[in-house]
Amino acid sequence: MDGVEVIFEDGTVDKFDAVIGADGIFGSVRSYVLQDKVDQFAASPAGFWDCRNLVPLERAKAVLGKELFEQDRQYGWVGDGGFLMHDVLENRTMVQCIISAVEHSPTSERKRVLTRETLTQTLSGWLDGPIAKGMIELCLDQDDLHGYSQWEHKATPTYANGSVCVIGDAAHAMTPWQGSGAAMAFEDAMILQELLGNITSLADIKVAFKAYDVIRRPRCQRVIDSSRETGLIFCGQHTDAGLDPEKLRALLAPRWDFIFSLDMSAHKQDALHTLRDMQQG
Numbered sequence: 505m506d507g508v509e510v511i512f513e514d515g516t517v518d519k520f521d522a523v524i525g526a527d528g529i530f531g532s533v534r535s536y537v538l539q540d541k542v543d544q545f546a547a548s549p550a551g552f553w554d555c556r557n558l559v560p561l562e563r564a565k566a567v568l569g570k571e572l573f574e575q576d577r578q579y580g581w582v583g584d585g586g587f588l589m590h591d592v593l594e595n596r597t598m599v600q601c602i603i604s605a606v607e608h609s610p611t612s613e614r615k616r617v618l619t620r621e622t623l624t625q626t627l628s629g630w631l632d633g634p635i636a637k638g639m640i641e642l643c644l645d646q647d648d649l650h651g652y653s654q655w656e657h658k659a660t661p662t663y664a665n666g667s668v669c670v671i672g673d674a675a676h677a678m679t680p681w682q683g684s685g686a687a688m689a690f691e692d693a694m695i696l697q698e699l700l701g702n703i704t705s706l707a708d709i710k711v712a713f714k715a716y717d718v719i720r721r722p723r724c725q726r727v728i729d730s731s732r733e734t735g736l737i738f739c740g741q742h743t744d745a746g747l748d749p750e751k752l753r754a755l756l757a758p759r760w761d762f763i764f765s766l767d768m769s770a771h772k773q774d775a776l777h778t779l780r781d782m783q784q785g
């Protein structure tokens with residue numbers, strides 16, 4: 505059959521030359537792409553949870569100390585089993601506070617209620633330090649504090665099936681430790697635009713989607729794995745570095761190099777060469 509038939513939630517049925525699923529980590533287009541492998545490669549817990557709150561700058565200064573807000577910068581605090589972060593947002597009026605921690609017993613329920621007791625227990629090893637008690641206070645400055653389990657696609661055998669493909673979190677959901685999930689979605693779109701802009705027949709859409717899979721999957725998989733490992737380093741779990749500041753600095757500093765250094769023009773050229781090879785083969 506040529507084209508793809510899509511049934512929408514409201515019952516509408518329509519037919520398209522191709523479908524690009526950008527429907528997120530639990531999107532349904534992934535099910536079509538992976539067929540009977542969809543459960544095997546479903547998203548699963550990455551081993552961390554986090555919670556956050558946005559509080560007024562003056563409140564954050566009062567609780568954490570005004571010296572932490574003399575510079576406009578993001579602060580990250582590494583501790584045993586957890587990572588705390590705060591940064592000034594909203595034109596210097598609000599502060600984002602995040603508590604992240606290693607998740608020891610993940611469940612299928614991705615959301616958990618957090619109380620003062622659970623947070624105190626999570627950060628029990630660093631309550632005597634300068635930051636943990638204050639961050640607990642600031643995160644509890646809301647009615648209903650929840651922690652969210654971080655899930656990821658540990659592996660995905662293909663991003664494309666015929667005239668259907670997935671991009672963004674539908675293809676490669678990842679942890680937020682390297683801040684790259686949306687960035688990878690933009691790169692996916694850039695490569696698809698290059699490929700689809702260089703074909704002249706509907707039949708070649710399938711080839712373009714195959715080339716997209718070949719070009720994008722290794723890079724995105726590398727970011728997924730690197731991001732998870734970065735989380736372990738940030739949570740003081742790296743066997744060599746532990747909580748040693750110098751070792752942490754040495755380990756963390758180069759971790760973004762492979763993400764930022766990709767030459768986008770060369771990446772697009774690689775995609776086009778792959779497309780041409782497939783068309784000729």
Ligand SMILES: Cc1cc2nc3c(=O)[nH]c(=O)nc-3n(C[C@H](O)[C@H](O)[C@H](O)COP(=O)(O)OP(=O)(O)OC[C@H]3O[C@@H](n4cnc5c(N)ncnc54)[C@H](O)[C@@H]3O)c2cc1C
Nearest residue numbers: 526527528529531671672673674680683684685686687689
């Ligand atoms: C805590 C956290 C911090 C992050 N920080 C960063 C960062 O600093 N930098 C970065 O690059 N990335 C970051 N990310 C990742 C980034 O948010 C995601 O990678 C990005 O949002 C993925 O975009 P997407 O469009 O693929 O999926 P989504 O943003 O999930 O969008 C999918 C959309 O599809 C819709 N949808 C699903 N099913 C259907 C359907 N059947 N019909 C119609 N619509 C449907 C959904 O409602 C949703 O709007 C972070 C993520 C988290 C959780």
